[in-house]
Amino acid sequence: MSYVVDITRYPSPGALHHIIAAVSAGLTQPERDRDLPGIFERELQRLLAVRAVRLREIPVRYRPRLVTPTRTAESVVLGVPTTDSRTQAVLEASCGPDRSLDHADHELLAAAAHLGGLVLELARTRGQRRISTDGAAPLIGSSSVMQELRERVERVALTGFTALIEGESGTGKELVARQLHELSGRSGGPFVAVNCAAVVETLLEAELFGIEQGTATGVKGRRGKFENADLGTLFLDEVSDLSLSAQAKLLRAIQDVAIERVGGNNLRRLDTRIVVATNRPLAGLVAQGLFRADLFYRLSGVEVHVPPLRERRDDIPELANYFLSRHRQTREMRISAPAMEALRAYEWPGNVRELERLLESAVALAESDSIELDDLPPRVRGEFAEIVGRSLDHGHSMRAWASRYARLVYERCGHNKRRACRRLDISYHTLQAYLRYGGPALPGQSVRQLPAWVTSASQPDAIAAEAIDEADA
Ligand SMILES: Nc1ncnc2c1ncn2[C@@H]1O[C@H](COP(=O)(O)OP(=O)(O)OP(=O)(O)O)[C@@H](O)[C@H]1O
Ligand SMILES: [Mg+2]
Secondary structure (H helix, E strand, C coil): CCCCCCHHHCCCHHHHHHHHHHHHHHHCCCHHHCCHHHHHHHHHHHHHCCCEEEEEEEEHHHHHHCCCCEECCCEEEEEECCCCCCEEEEEEEECCCCCCCCHHHHHHHHHHHHHHHHHHHHHHHHHHHHHHCCCCCCCCCCCHHHHHHHHHHHHHHHHCCCEEEECCCCCCHHHHHHHHHHCCCCCCCCEEEEEHHHCCHHHHHHHHHCECCCCCCCCCCECCHHHHCCCCEEEEECHHHCCHHHHHHHHHHHHHCEECCECCCCCEECCCEEEEEECCCHHHHHHCCCCCHHHHHHHCCCEEECCCHHHCCCHHHHHHHHHHHHCCCCCCCEECHHHHHHHHHCCCCCHHHHHHHHHHHHHHHCCCCEECHHHCCHHHHHHHHHHHHHHHHCCCCHHHHHHHHHHHHHHHCCCCHHHHHHHHCCCHHHHHHHHHCCCCCCCCCCHHHCCHHHHCCCCCCHHHHHHHHHHHC
């Protein structure tokens, strides 16, 4: 970087020292909690006693949104130096009616803008390191399901046994495998991932076990993934896609704790922990004769099941905010309450990966900095927008919603109030109140036509359940 921060020009360099001290203290925090731009903003805001300070990067495609650099008594927008010519960064500060920015404030902000360039650079290199190499990304989610998963991962990690991770596509199996490695005694060794479905079958053996020099004309000898993972963890993803012959070789490698390179005749002893993952339950494949039973028994026993996202809907807001925060440098965005409820209501067949991709596209395409119901693809906002969106438009109250739901459950319970109360987890008195309350029907729609997530009495939707709780209280 070619710029120099001349802090002597500012009449009170002590102010900059405060920011530098706060940012360097931030460097000692655990990586997942380290938000250097956030620390910088908060410290500068505190020093200036202004309403808001924002330090952000704006890639080229959002440039039209940029406010032209300005300096007024109420606000200031300054350019921040960046190392990437395609990216523009700005420091913005604004104050309320009771305060105006004077010359000294502008001087401090100008110096802070240079420092902001360094802060963004630090945050960026940290992000790159996280994506490309060691240090598994955090497993986000505080629901009880996720807490149980985390505890299981910690226990399994310590054993060092072969582990089998099962779960639908996109649930986070690879993330779990990385955590198993990071939390184990092998974290200093390599983590080597192989997607068994992506390797051409004829090359798989050489890929996994390596090949001896001169096995065929012109063939150079090389190590396989097993050897690369020596003293570390070998993660075999989509293991159900291995052919039966590859399964036999894998079984042998696991049993012997040794491998033989293709074209070689000596066994190499290895210390590699094997973690495998599959999105098709192996037991079912064994029953169909598609997966070797002996290998299955060798792999199973220490299993980790990663639940689908629809079984841990409480994690959706946390995950969504986490993914948005990862794009904070590109664009700072938030999700409106109705859009968040739609995310919670959706079934997520593609699980966390689908949520991650959806938010990426919202960051790129949404018109305002708030993701609204209309910014979500029709498949996601679908039922929610149709039902709740209309209620929103008509200003229906929570009581109307809760009452409609209570009446549905009451009907489903064969008009048995005692059973309905148990299902709804409300008192007899509250149920009576709901049944008396003749809330409005949805325009042009009978309650009987509501979609499954609203009408299913066995799985009351979180929104309706919350409404009832509130009314009950
Ligand atoms: N709990 C979580 N917290 C944060 N990110 C997550 C979480 N679960 C999944 N992800 C992210 O979702 C994406 C998909 O996760 P991953 O690749 O681990 O899924 P998978 O189960 O291996 O999928 P597949 O079966 O398709 O291989 C990744 O980008 C991952 O970082
Ligand atoms: Mg995977």
